[in-house]
Amino acid sequence: MLSWMAWTWPTAIGFIALFSAMAILTVLEIRAPGQSERRGVxxxxxxxxxxxxxxxxxxxxxxxxxxxxxxQPLWWPLGLAIIWGVFCFRKV
Structure with missing residues (x-):
């Protein structure tokens, strides 16, 4: 049924992480609607x-x-992406 896409563990983990982040943000927005807006850098x-x-x-x-x-390897851009994510959520 899912043979149209080459499902690998890294692909599955990526999708799980993305949907988990969206679910967490949905729960946070339901608990405290509109409280997270701010003006950043x-x-x-x-x-x-x-x-x-x-x-x-x-x-x-x-x-x-x-x-x-x-x-490759992709460890350095992973570190940069994590730093970028922390910057976005703290300063933007």
Whole structure:
């Protein structure tokens, strides 16, 4: 049934992490609606969901740039993506 996609453990973990993050943000928004909006260093008024989107988008660009310019291994861009995520959720 799922033979159309090459499901591997890293792929499954990535999807599980993405949907878990969205579920956590949904629960947080239901508990405290609208309390997470703030204006960060970019001058934008962002919510938790906006910051998650910026984190995911930036992480994708970090990995694509690393693969295009350097290649493997991917441990360094993983560290950069984690730092980018922490920056987004604290300062943006």
């Amino acid at each position: 970019l001058g934008l008024k962002t919510s938790r969901g906006d910051r998650l989107f910026l984190t995911l988008l930036g992480s994708a660009y970090i990995f694509l740039a690393w693969l295009g310019l350097v290649g």
